[in-house]
Amino acid sequence: MLDSVKFEGKGYVKEITEDLIAGMQNSTRDYFVTKHSYGEQKSSMIVFQKYYLRASADSTLSVLVCKDESELVSIEAVVSGQGQGYLHVDSGSHSEFIKRFEEVALSMGFRKERMIY
Numbered sequence: 449m450l451d452s453v454k455f456e457g458k459g460y461v462k463e464i465t466e467d468l469i470a471g472m473q474n475s476t477r478d479y480f481v482t483k484h485s486y487g488e489q490k491s492s493m494i495v496f497q498k499y500y501l502r503a504s505a506d507s508t509l510s511v512l513v514c515k516d517e518s519e520l521v522s523i524e525a526v527v528s529g530q531g532q533g534y535l536h537v538d539s540g541s542h543s544e545f546i547k548r549f550e551e552v553a554l555s556m557g558f559r560k561e562r563m564i565y
Contacts, residue, residue, distance in 0.1 A: 451546050455523040455558035461490040461515050464523070464556070468511060471552030472496055475545070476509070490515045498545060507545050523558060525549050 461483070469479060476496040483492045496509040507529035515521045527546045550560065 451543065452524065452526045453546055453550055453553075454525075454561040455553045456561050457521055457523075457556070457558035458519060459521050459556075461492050461513050461521065464513050464521060465492040465494060467556055468494060468513070468523075468549075468552060471555070472509075472549065475548045488517045496545075496549075509545050509549055511549070521558075522561075523553055525553075 465481060465483070469481070472479070476498045478497040480495045481492060484490070491512065491514040494511040494513070496511070497506055498509075499506050507527060509525055509527045511523060511525045513521065513523050525546065527549075554560070
């Protein structure tokens with residue numbers, strides 16, 4: 449099961465990445481960060497991991513922070529993982545993980561964007 453969310457705002461990729469990590473610190477067990485720069489475009493990828501006992505499974509939250517030439521910063525997050533049993537029931541762990549991330553991003557002044565596929 450996948451769930452995703454997108455935010456837009458202004459700031460610097462490095463500081464935004466650090467603030468997201470600090471905000472998620474109590475909600476995650478582990479994280480990994482990679483940073484890239486292509487001319488004026490800068491980005492970072494953060495992967496948070498958390499084990500949910502009630503689902504007997506790990507969930508991951510992959511976050512892409514990108515800044516383009518227009519100085520607009522977009523943050524896209526996708527939560528994934530699976531629960532236990534034949535139906536892979538996650539017992540709400542996905543929604544809890546992404547909801548906590550939304551709270552952190554909104555508290556940083558980012559606005560939620562509609563995802564269109």
